[in-house]
Amino acid sequence: MDxxxxxxxxxxxxxxxxxxxxAVLKPAEEQLRQWETQPGFYSVLLNxxxxxxxxxxxxxxAVLYFKNxxxxxxRRVAPHALSEEEKTSLRAGLITNFNEPVNQIATQIAxxxxxxxxxxxxRQWPELIPILLESVKGQDGLQQHRALxxxxxxxxxxxxxxxxxxRRLFQDGFLNAVFERLKQFxxxxxxxxxxxxxxxxxxxxxxxxxxVLLDFLEYxxxxxxxxxxxxxxxxxxxxxxxxxxxxxxxxFIVQCMNLIKMIVKNDAYKPAKNIDDSKPESLEAHKIKTxxxxxxxxxxxxRRLVSHYFLLTEEELAMWEEDPESFAVEETGGDSWKYSxxxxxxxxxxxxxxxxxxxxxxxxxxMVQNLQGPTNVEDPVQLLMKDAVYNAVxxxxxxxxDNVDFDQWFKNQLLGELQVSHHRYKLIxxxxxxxxxxxxxxxxxxxxxxxxxxxxxxxxQDPDLVVRIETATxxxxxxxxFRTEQFLPYLESIFxxxxxxxxxxxxxxxxMQVLHVISCVIERVNIQIRPYVGCLVQYxxxxxxxxxxxxxxxxxxxxxxxxxxxxLGAESKNLYPFLLPVIQLSTDVSxxxxxxxxxxxxxxxxxxxxxSPAITPELLRIFQNMSALLELSSENLRTCFxxxxxxxxxxxxxxxxxxxxxxxxxxxxxxxxxxxxxQVQVLKVVEIALKVSPILGAHMFQPLLPxxxxxxxxxxxxxxxxxTYLGIxxxxxxxxxxxxxxxxxxxxSECSQEMDQLLGSVIEMWVDRMDNITQPERRKLSSLALLxxxxxxxxxxxxxxxxxxxxxxxxxxxxxxxxxxxxxFKDCMLMSHFEEPKLSDDEEPPTEQDKRKKLxxxxxxxxxxxxxxxxxxxxxxxxxxxxxQGFGVLMETVDTELVRQLQEFLQGL
Numbered sequence: 001m002d003x004x005x006x007x008x009x010x011x012x013x014x015x016x017x018x019x020x021x022x023a024v025l026k027p028a029e030e031q032l033r034q035w036e037t038q039p040g041f042y043s044v045l046l047n048x049x050x051x052x053x054x055x056x057x058x059x060x061x062a063v064l065y066f067k068n069x070x071x072x073x074x075r076r077v078a079p080h081a082l083s084e085e086e087k088t089s090l091r092a093g094l095i096t097n098f099n100e101p102v103n104q105i106a107t108q109i110a111x112x113x114x115x116x117x118x119x120x121x122x123r124q125w126p127e128l129i130p131i132l133l134e135s136v137k138g139q140d141g142l143q144q145h146r147a148l149x150x151x152x153x154x155x156x157x158x159x160x161x162x163x164x165x166x167r168r169l170f171q172d173g174f175l176n177a178v179f180e181r182l183k184q185f186x187x188x189x190x191x192x193x194x195x196x197x198x199x200x201x202x203x204x205x206x207x208x209x210x211x212v213l214l215d216f217l218e219y220x221x222x223x224x225x226x227x228x229x230x231x232x233x234x235x236x237x238x239x240x241x242x243x244x245x246x247x248x249x250x251x252f253i254v255q256c257m258n259l260i261k262m263i264v265k266n267d268a269y270k271p272a273k274n275i276d277d278s279k280p281e282s283l284e285a286h287k288i289k290t291x292x293x294x295x296x297x298x299x300x301x302x303r304r305l306v307s308h309y310f311l312l313t314e315e316e317l318a319m320w321e322e323d324p325e326s327f328a329v330e331e332t333g334g335d336s337w338k339y340s341x342x343x344x345x346x347x348x349x350x351x352x353x354x355x356x357x358x359x360x361x362x363x364x365x366x367m368v369q370n371l372q373g374p375t376n377v378e379d380p381v382q383l384l385m386k387d388a389v390y391n392a393v394x395x396x397x398x399x400x401x402d403n404v405d406f407d408q409w410f411k412n413q414l415l416g417e418l419q420v421s422h423h424r425y426k427l428i429x430x431x432x433x434x435x436x437x438x439x440x441x442x443x444x445x446x447x448x449x450x451x452x453x454x455x456x457x458x459x460x461q462d463p464d465l466v467v468r469i470e471t472a473t474x475x476x477x478x479x480x481x482f483r484t485e486q487f488l489p490y491l492e493s494i495f496x497x498x499x500x501x502x503x504x505x506x507x508x509x510x511x512m513q514v515l516h517v518i519s520c521v522i523e524r525v526n527i528q529i530r531p532y533v534g535c536l537v538q539y540x541x542x543x544x545x546x547x548x549x550x551x552x553x554x555x556x557x558x559x560x561x562x563x564x565x566x567x568l569g570a571e572s573k574n575l576y577p578f579l580l581p582v583i584q585l586s587t588d589v590s591x592x593x594x595x596x597x598x599x600x601x602x603x604x605x606x607x608x609x610x611x612s613p614a615i616t617p618e619l620l621r622i623f624q625n626m627s628a629l630l631e632l633s634s635e636n637l638r639t640c641f642x643x644x645x646x647x648x649x650x651x652x653x654x655x656x657x658x659x660x661x662x663x664x665x666x667x668x669x670x671x672x673x674x675x676x677x678x679q680v681q682v683l684k685v686v687e688i689a690l691k692v693s694p695i696l697g698a699h700m701f702q703p704l705l706p707x708x709x710x711x712x713x714x715x716x717x718x719x720x721x722x723x724t725y726l727g728i729x730x731x732x733x734x735x736x737x738x739x740x741x742x743x744x745x746x747x748x749s750e751c752s753q754e755m756d757q758l759l760g761s762v763i764e765m766w767v768d769r770m771d772n773i774t775q776p777e778r779r780k781l782s783s784l785a786l787l788x789x790x791x792x793x794x795x796x797x798x799x800x801x802x803x804x805x806x807x808x809x810x811x812x813x814x815x816x817x818x819x820x821x822x823x824x825f826k827d828c829m830l831m832s833h834f835e836e837p838k839l840s841d842d843e844e845p846p847t848e849q850d851k852r853k854k855l856x857x858x859x860x861x862x863x864x865x866x867x868x869x870x871x872x873x874x875x876x877x878x879x880x881x882x883x884x885q886g887f888g889v890l891m892e893t894v895d896t897e898l899v900r901q902l903q904e905f906l907q908g909l
Contacts, residue, residue, distance in 0.1 A: 006040060006041075006044050007044050007047060007048070010032075010035065010041070010044045010045070010048065011048055011054070011058065013028045013031045013032050013035075014028075014032070014048065014058045014061050014062055014065075015028075015055070015058055016028035017029050017032060017061055018055070018057040018058060018061060032065060036065075036068075036069060036072070036073070036080075037073065037080035039082075039083060039086060040086065041069075042066055042069050042082065042086065042090055043086060043089060043090060043093070045062045045063075045065055045066045045069075046066065046090060046093045046094070047093075048062040049062040049063045049066065049105065049109070050093070050096075052100075052101060056102055056105070059102075059105055060102075060104065060105055060108070063105055063108045063109060063112060064108070066112060067108065067111065067112045067115065069082075070112065070115045070116060070119075071115070074087065074115075074116065074119055075119065087120075087124075090116075091116060091120065091124075091125055091128075094109070094112070094113050094116065095113070095127075095128065095131050095132070097143070098135050098142075098143045098146035098147045098150065099140075099142055099143055099146065100146055101142070106146050106149060107149065109150070110146075110149045110150040110152070110153040110154075111153055113128075113150050113153070113154060114150070114153035114154045114156070114157040115157070117154045117157060117158060118157045118158065121154070121158065128154065129154075129181075132147050132150060132151045132154065133151075133181060133184060135147030136148055136151065136184075136185070136188055136202070137184065137188060141196075141198060144188075144192075144198045145197060145198045145201060148198060148201040148202055148205055149201055151205055152201060152204055152205045152208060155205065155208050155209060155212065156208060178209055178212070178213060179230050179231075179234045181209065182206060182209055182210070182234065183234075185202060185205060185206050185209070186206065186238070186247045186248070186252075187247070188202055189202055189203070189206075189247045189249070190246055190247045203249055203251065203252070206252055207251050207252065207255060210252065210255035210256070210259065211255065213227075213231065213259060214255065214258055214259060214262065217231075217259070217262050217263070217266075218262065221266055221268040221269065221285075222268060222281045225269075225281055225284055225285050225288070228263055228269070228285060228288045228289065228292075229288050229292065231259055231263060232260065232263060232289075232292050233292075234256075235256035235257070235259045235260050236260065236297070236301065238252075238253075238256055239253055239256045239257060239260075239304075240300060240301050240304045240305075241300075250340075250341050253341060253344075254341055254344045257344050257345065257348045258344065258348075260348060260352075261347060261348045261351050261352075263289065264289070264351050264352055264355050265351050265355065266285075268281070268282060268285065269282060269285035269286055269289060270282060270286060271283055271286050293356060295359055298352070298356050298359045298360060298363075299359070299360075299363050301352060302349075302352070302353070302359075302360045302363045302364065303363060303367070305345060305348065305349045305352075305392075306349070306364070306367060306388050306389060306391075306392045307367075307385060307388060309341070309342075309345040310345065310346075310349075310387075310388035310389075310391050310392060311384050311385070311387075311388050312384055312387060312388075312427070320466055324464070324465040324466045324469075325465065325469070325505055325506065325507040325509075325510045326507065327466055328465070328466045328469040328470065328510060328513075329507065329509040329510055329513065331466075331470075346391075346395055349392065349395060349396075350395055350396065353395075353396050353399055354399060357396075357399045361399070361400065361403055364389070364392055364393065364396065364400075365400075365403060365404075367389045367392075368389055368393060371385065371386045371389055372413065373413075374416060374417060374420055375425075375428065377420070377422045377424045377425055378424075380424070383424065383425070383427050383428065384427070386427075386428055386431075387427045387428060387431045390428075390431045390432065390435050391431060391434075391435075393435060394431075394434060394435040394437075394438035394439070395438070397438045397439050397442045397443075398442055401442060401443055404443075406439045406442070406443045406444060407443070407444065407445050407448060410436065410444070410448065411448075411451075414432050414435070414436065415451075415455070417429070417432050418432055418433070418455055418458070418459065423463065423464070426462070426463075426464040426466070426467055429459065429462065429464075429467050430464070430466055430467045430470045433455070433456075433459055433467070433470055433471050433474050434470050434473075434474060436452065436455075436474060437473065437474035437477040438477075440474075440477055441477070446483065446486075449483070449486050449487075450486055450489075450490075453486070453487060453489075453490040453494070454490075456471055456474065456475055456490075456494060457490055457493055457494055457497070459471040460472070460494060460497040460498070460501070461497065465504070465505070468501055469501070469505070469510065469513065469514070472498060472501060472513070472514055472517045473513065473517065475494070475498075475517055475520075475521070476516065476517040476520045484524065484525060484528070487524075487525070488525070488528060491521075491525060491528065491529070491532065492531070492532050494521075495518075495521060495529070495532045495533075496532070496535075498514065498517060498518050498521065499518070499535050499536055499539070501514050502514045502515065502518065502536075502539070502543075503539065508547070508550045508552070508553045511543070511547075511553055511556070512552060512553050512556040515553075515556040515557065515559070515560050516556060516559070518536070518560055519556075519559050519560045519562075519563045522560070522563040522564055522566075522567045523563045523566070523567075525567070526566065526567050526844055526845065527567055527568075527569060527845055528567075529564075529567040529568075530567065530568060530571065533564060533567070533568070536560075536564070537564070537574075537575060540557060540560070540561070540578065541578045543557060544557055544578075544582065551593055551595075551596035551597065552596065554586075554593070554596070554597055555596060555597060555600050557582075558582070558586060558597060558600035558601060558603075558604050559600055561575075561579065561582065561604050562600070562603055562604050562607050565579070565604065565607045565608055565611050566607055566611065566844075566847075568611070569611050569845065569847065569848065570611060570612070570613040570848050572608065572611050572612070573612065573613060573614075573616075576616065576618060576619070579604075579608060580608075580618050580619060580622060582601075582604070583601055583604055583605045583608065583622055584622050584625065585597070585601075586598060586600065586601025586602075586604070586605075587601045587602055587605060587622070587625045587629065588625050588628075589625070589628045589629060589632065590628070598636060599636060599639075602629075602636050602639045602640065602643065603639065605622070605643055606639060606642050606643050606646060609643060609646035609647060609650055609849070610646055610847045610848065610849040610850075611847050611848050611849070612650055612848060613848055614650075614651075615647075615650050615651035615654055615655070620647075620651075620654060620655065620658060623647060623655070623658075623659055626640060626643070626644070626659075626663075626666075627662055627666055630666040630667075630669075630670060631666070631669070633670065633674070633678075637678065637681070638681060641681040641682070641684070641685060644663065644685050645684070645685060645688050646849060647659075648685070648688050648689050648692050649688070649692065649849050649852045649853065649856070650849070650852070652689065652692040652693040652696065652697070653693065653696060656689065656693070656696055656697070656700045657696075657700075660689075660700030660701065661700075663685075664700070664701060664703050664704060667682050667685070667704060668703065668704070670682060671704075671707070676718045676720065676721055677720075679721055680720050680721055680724050682704075683708070683721070683724040683725070683727075683728060684724060686701045686704055686705075686708075686728055687724060687727050687728050687731065689701055690728060690731035690732065690735070690736075691731060691856070691860065692856060694731060694732075694735035694736045695736055695739075697731075698732055698736045698739045699739075705728070705732070705743055706743070706746065706747060706750070708725045708728050708729060709729065709743060709747050709762075710747070711725045712725050712726065712729060712762055712765055712766065713747075713751075713758070713761050713762060713765060715765055715768075715769065719769075719772040720772075722769050722772045723772045723773045723774065723775075723778060726766060726769070726772070726773060726778065726782055727773075727778045727781060729762075729766075729785070730778070730781040730782050730784070730785035731781070731785075733785040733786075733788060733789075734781065734784050734785040734788050734861060735861065737788065744758060744759060756794065756795075756796040757796070759794075759796055759797070760796040760799065760800060763786065763789075763796075763797070763800040763803060763804070764800060764803065766782065766786065766803075766807070767800070767803035767804070767806060767807055770782065770807050770810065776814045776815060776829070777829065777862050779810065779811045779814050779815075780811050780814065780815050780829060780862050780867055781861075781862050782807060782811070783807050783808045783810075783811035783812075783867060783871075784861055784862070784865060784867065784870060786804045786807055786808075787804065787808060787870060787871060787874045788874075789804070790804070790874040790875075790877060790878045791874065791877040791878040791880070791881040791882075792878070792881075793881060793882070798890060801890055801893060801894070802893045802894050802895075805894045805898060805902065806894075806895075806898060808867075808871050808902070809898050809901050809902050809905070811867060812825075812867060812868065812871070812901075812902075812905045813901075815827050815828055815829050815867055816828070816867070816868060816905060824907075824908055825868060825905055825907075826866075826868075827866045827867050827868055829862060829863055829867075830863060830864070830866060831854075831857055831858055831863040831864070832858075833858070868905055868906065868909065869909065871902070871905075871906065872906050872909045875906075878890070
């Protein structure tokens with residue numbers, strides 16, 4: 001293709017291809033498509049998009065055609081591949097100058113160059129990186145920016161290579177020169193203003209380089225070993241020595257700290273406990289690290305981390321003054337905090353301290369010693385330094401366990417610091433209470449806690465909001481280990497101050513934080529909170545209304561309500577006007593907020609039922625939400641079943657009459673596609689309904705019982721499901737025999753079998769699978785149920801008599817305990833009356849549901865009927881029915897050892 005003539009016809013075709021007229025556009029596109037495989041076409045395109053005098057749309061189109069051509073024809077194996085001569089010429093032309101004036105075209109050219117680099121760099125294009133670096137260092141602003149833009153895309157593309165050979169090439173061509181290039185870029189930063197676009201691109205490129213290093217270290221730690229020394233020298237130099245002054249920026253410092261941290265704690269770089277078991281590369285890496293982290297180096301890193309990077313910045317101090325809530329939230333781990341320099345610094349400090357504690361412990365203790373006694377409030381530098389050092393001591397609490405007598409320090413130094421009331425000393429008051437929170441679970445004597453509560457009570461009234469919020473957070477840390485009786489004298493005052501703080505703060509995150517502390521206190525003191533919650537109970541409806549647009553705050557309110565209901569017990573019924581609409585909204589899947597509120601809402605619904613003294617129409621009405629919840633089949637299904645069970649315990653008659661039909665429909669749908677565990681949860685609902693109300697339960701859940709019957713006859717293979725089947729059928733047989741007879745008739749008809757034959761199959765399978773039942777209550781129930789078939793002259797039942805006696809003896813072994821004084825046996829499951837249990841301080845009182853279960857147990861045959869007496873009476877009745885001779889023949893079908901054991905259990909009756 002003759003270049004001059006070709007240029008004019010290609011230019012004409014490109015011009016026509018930008019036309020809005022399809023009659024002009026289509027032929028031009030077809031012509032360009034035919035030229036794609038012509039030698040010299042891409043050289044013409046290069047000349048066109050490099051000619052800044054031409055129309056922008058034409059040049060843009062030329063770049064796009066060039067870029068598409070790289071994808072299709074640049075590889076040597078591609079059909080109609082470009083010749084090596086033309087590719088060489090094109091590569092040279094692409095990096096002749098970096099002065100494209102149009103941003104969009106400049107970006108496309110950068111991407112285009114990166115595509116070629118992915119295929120040809122470094123082997124066929126070794127000069128690319130050096131030329132880009134040289135251009136970045138130039139004085140021309142446009143050239144710098146375009147070269148950086150290109151460099152950014154090239155590096156990003158090369159780093160994404162995945163083939164092992166490509167990775168090796170990248171390592172050889174890029175990683176081995178990376179530190180020199182980074183130094184060059186950082187020096188460029190020194191020369192460029194901090195607010196220029198070029199500086200922004202430069203920083204992005206530097207971060208990309210360091211990210212490539214970090215990724216390579218993470219995924220190929222052994223291949224990175226040759227780079228450990230240079231990486232540490234580079235990162236430590238820029239972060240911990242004057243070399244970084246004026247050139248580093250926050251994200252770069254974070255990346256360097258991450259690099260040091262990953263090398264320090266990398267398991268691949270640590271020898272095994274037994275040196276002989278270590279891999280050679282691990283020993284090599286460890287040797288490099290040991291040689292680098294000398295005592296002077298570690299001392300300088302440790303001091304610099306604390307005395308430079310731990311210092312509160314001017315921006316942070318300004319935020320404390322202007323927006324204390326935001327400051328408090330960020331300092332305790334707000335979202336923006338996660339990505340800032342401070343947490344990265346603290347994590348690096350912890351990792352280095354943990355790995356080199358023998359060297360760094362004396363360094364930190366020396367810094368503490370230099371700051372003993374109250375600090376001059378007129379010396380802001382020393383105040384900031386003390387804040388930083390105390391921060392380090394709190395972070396390293398576990399490492400310093402053997403080196404710091406914290407109890408003495410608390411009494412002799414820290415208490416005094418907390419009593420300095422000057423407004424500038426708020427830095428130290430806030431840091432000291434935080435420090436105490438860090439050490440509480442590490443080393444803090446129990447008898448000092450009352451003194452600490454006095455401190456908390458005082459600081460909860462501090463003039464500074466940040467100090468008050470920090471104190472509340474420390475209280476939360478102190479909740480779990482405390483002894484309740486030590487805290488009770490302070491409960492009313494501290495709870496009142498927490499409530500005041502909740503009202504004072506305005507930010508959503510801060511309210512959540514304070515609510516969490518309040519929840520922890522209520523959870524810990526339980527019913528002791530009752531006299532003090534009046535104000536909170538009145539305030540929560542207002543807060544709920546105000547937080548309509550803040551679902552996470554509403555989640556925190558739900559959590560508080562959960563603990564509040566548990567603390568109030570039956571008195572929580574007074575909250576129903578507020579509580580029940582909250583549950584209704586939170587568990588209604590047709591309402592958008594349910595996405596956030598459902599899990600906590602279900603938990604609140606459950607504890608409300610568990611603590612309810614009696615059913616109310618409103619509480620019953622909320623169950624209308626359940627049908628849709630069961631359809632979700634989500635991870636909350638277990639809680640849904642617990643709620644259903646709680647309604648049955650609370651008011652079986654009203655509940656089942658209103659909702660059993662819809663529940664049956666939901667359960668039938670669920671059982672079509674559910675795990676064995678889920679199946680058991682459904683069946684337990686039926687079992688509980690039968691336990692609470694045998695007649696109504698069997699009637700209401702009648703549609704589910706044939707499947708249970710079939711499962712027993714067919715010998716359900718999953719033991720837990722079979723155990724539950726037998727539990728259900730045991731209840732029906734023992735407590736609703738007429739229903740069992742009608743069910744047997746129905747199943748015999750469906751199976752085309754004789755009733756006696758089917759009954760025999762059920763008993764045989766029951767005896768055979770008795771070992772599937774592991775709960776003693778169910779084992780006793782099975783014995784009682786099968787014994788209830790006696791006395792009987794039915795030949796099938798008499799034929800299975802041996803099996804029934806076998807089950808009875810097994811159950812007697814389960815439930816009978818010997819009285820050591822009299823030598824007689826008694827049924828340990830019998831309950832004669834209900835007693836309120838005596839509770840220790842750490843035990844939770846029984847809920848209303850617990851009481852209901854206990855009262856129900858008093859009427860349950862499992863707990864009210866003596867198995868020993870029941871066996872005796874049934875056998876006597878069978879003997880009376882058959883006569884002594886007939887009964888003797890029947891007993892001969894039972895194993896003699898079983899008969900001996902049975903007689904031993906029945907002795908004395």
